[in-house]
Amino acid sequence: MDGVVIRSAGEGPATWAMESLFERLASGEETGGTLGVSLITQPPGVATPLHVHTHEAEAFYLLDGTMTYQAGEVRHELSAGSFIYLPSGIPHAFRVTGAIPVRFLGLTVPGGLMALYDEVGAPARERRLPGRDATPAEEEIRRWNEVAPRYGLRVVGPPIPADSAIDSS
Template sequence: MSIENTPAGSVATEMKVLDVPSGQGRAIWHMGALMVFKATSAETGNQFWLAEQTSNRGYASPIHLHTREDELFYVLDGELSIEIDGVMHHPKTGGTVFSPRGLPHSYKVESDTARWLVLGTPGGFDGWFFDTGKPAERLEVPAFDPADFPDFGDVIASVEAYGGKVLGPPRA
């Protein structure tokens, strides 16, 4: 396995074929999750970004919305609960949930571990993960470290810079 960490500011000037072998991609640790980006906005001409995320039971996003992009979740292993605009969804391995832009949503890992693909379109929001995460040292979920969790006010401000809005803490 190899971990590729390309500069966050690199921008593709033209669309090119992208072929990312298994176990490769730009890997980061982000607030307790392992995210391996299989395609970045820079690599797709800002059309989309695609990440494989792995997290442990209880990992959850705050309630938020995106003003610029739609998100699609495809569960590779495990189970998530995803609330979109007040409606709860429970995708398990092989399940897909689509969240259109502008709708409040949050997600939580319900199984011991879950691994899923998250697709954002159009591209751009992946920059937030790169700005607020750090290069992964290994392809595994990082050990809990309180230093990896920034001040919630800083999270809100950083999300807003990418067109998102944090509406509240993760659901219990």
């Protein structure tokens, strides 16, 4: 069946990057560039800097855990069952909150962004958070700075502070 992608649990490539586990469900390459989907697990405290994607829209559907998500100037508290869609060009950032890891489906349209994590991270030897097996932060940041522009990703501000209040609307 040309173009059909089917994955059972634990199949497909997995990458450790950003202290996190990215499990590929469908890559842009597999979907003719139209869609990328990954199951992402991140530990409490992980935060992205405020950034913009210029090539794709992004959507998250949270399965477990909580996060503070900033889209534009507004911050939202997301929990299991929450969904967020971000058109390209919207500055955004998030911080994983609470005491348990967050798990979510990450979707990009068009596909292709997940290859960035493969470039900056390392193949996951197991389906778990990397812990001590993580790439050193300094090395990963250096790789991000080198490759992110090729993926249309621009950092435009700092991460959400750990003690930041939520002004959800």
